[in-house]
Amino acid sequence: MKTVGILGGMGPAATVDLMRRVIDLTPASDDKDHIRMLVDNNPQVPSRIKAILEGSGEDPGAVLADMAANLEHQGAEFLAMPCNTAHYYLDFVNAAVRIPVLNMLELAADHIQQQNQSIDRVGLLASSALQEILLYEPYFARHDIHVLYPATALQNRLMALIRTIKADVANSSKSKALDAAAADLAKNGADCLLIACTELSVVSSSLNNVLPVYDAAEILALAIVREAMK
Numbered sequence: 676m677k678t679v680g681i682l683g684g685m686g687p688a689a690t691v692d693l694m695r696r697v698i699d700l701t702p703a704s705d706d707k708d709h710i711r712m713l714v715d716n717n718p719q720v721p722s723r724i725k726a727i728l729e730g731s732g733e734d735p736g737a738v739l740a741d742m743a744a745n746l747e748h749q750g751a752e753f754l755a756m757p758c759n760t761a762h763y764y765l766d767f768v769n770a771a772v773r774i775p776v777l778n779m780l781e782l783a784a785d786h787i788q789q790q791n792q793s794i795d796r797v798g799l800l801a802s803s804a805l806q807e808i809l810l811y812e813p814y815f816a817r818h819d820i821h822v823l824y825p826a827t828a829l830q831n832r833l834m835a836l837i838r839t840i841k842a843d844v845a846n847s848s849k850s851k852a853l854d855a856a857a858a859d860l861a862k863n864g865a866d867c868l869l870i871a872c873t874e875l876s877v878v879s880s881s882l883n884n885v886l887p888v889y890d891a892a893e894i895l896a897l898a899i900v901r902e903a904m905k
Contacts, residue, residue: 676710677903680751682742682768684717685758686841689873689892693757696896710903713751715742723760727804736767743768743776753777755899757873759811759891760804775902782898783869783891784814791887794867798823798860798886800853801871803834811871823865825856832856833875840874857884 679697683690694712703709720742721733739761743754753775756762762780769776787794797820805811806824815822824830832852839850853875857868867887870879876892 677752677905678711678713678750679899679903680743680746680749680754680774681712681714682717682739682746682754682756682758682761683714685720685723685756685761686874687716687718688840688844688877689757690714690716692877693755693873693892693896696893697899700896700900710900713746713749715746717742720761723758723763724802724804727760727763728807734764735761736764739764740767740771744771747772747774753902755779755895757892757895759871759873760802763804763808763810777895777898777902779891779895779898780811780814783871783889783894784811784818784820786894786897787867787869787889788818788820790889791867794820796821796823796865798825798857798863798865798868799871800825800833800856800860800868800875802837803830805871806830811869823860823863825859829856829859836878837872837874840877844877853878853881854883857882857886857888861886 697710701709720738721735723735725732726735755777799822812822833856836850836852860868861884870876870890873892876890879890882888
């Protein structure tokens with residue numbers, strides 16, 4: 676099997692969550708049947724929120740490129756990055772290596788369209804940075820799918836939840852922000868929901884909503900298993 680390199684630490688819990696998903700999705704009867712993962716769990720990657728929303732702080736692109744090059748040097752045969760917002764810097768990562776880099780955003784949009792071709796509107800549960808830079812829109816536009824976001828007040832609550840997960844995963848499950856944002860998206864015409872923040876993926880099992888729910892972290896984990904076992 677191929678070895679995957681994971682650009683992690685954004686945040687640490689999301690990185691561990693992705694690794695768990697890969698392990699759970701891998702058909703294995705013994706240790707040797709599992710996928711080798713080289714992980715750079717680097718919480719010191721400059722804040723994507725500060726760089727994108729606030730326009731301050733260090734550019735994460737150079738740090739991510741350096742992480743990618745180091746993982747390739749250590750033997751990674753392809754790369755994955757469990758942070759939706761960090762895909763804004765995907766070009767830096769691709770330019771730094773000669774190995775394939777999985778694009779979680781493209782994978783998620785393609786997966787949803789393949790699962791249900793009647794979907795016209797997807798509701799994103801994500802960081803506010805994604806809405807600011809319209810990061811997912813080009814990928815869904817290829818399938819004529821419109822992207823919806825929660826109302827501003829609910830999006831602000833979602834951002835507060837994301838920060839809580841980064842700081843204190845154990846207490847984050849008490850928040851009702853995820854359900855409230857999902858209900859708002861359903862009310863405003865979303866045909867399905869996409870958990871498009873890997874911090875929210877950590878607590879995604881607590882989400883209560885009648886709509887079909889897709890998770891970018893789960894879709895990325897599936898793609899890692901497929902790629903590793905080619």
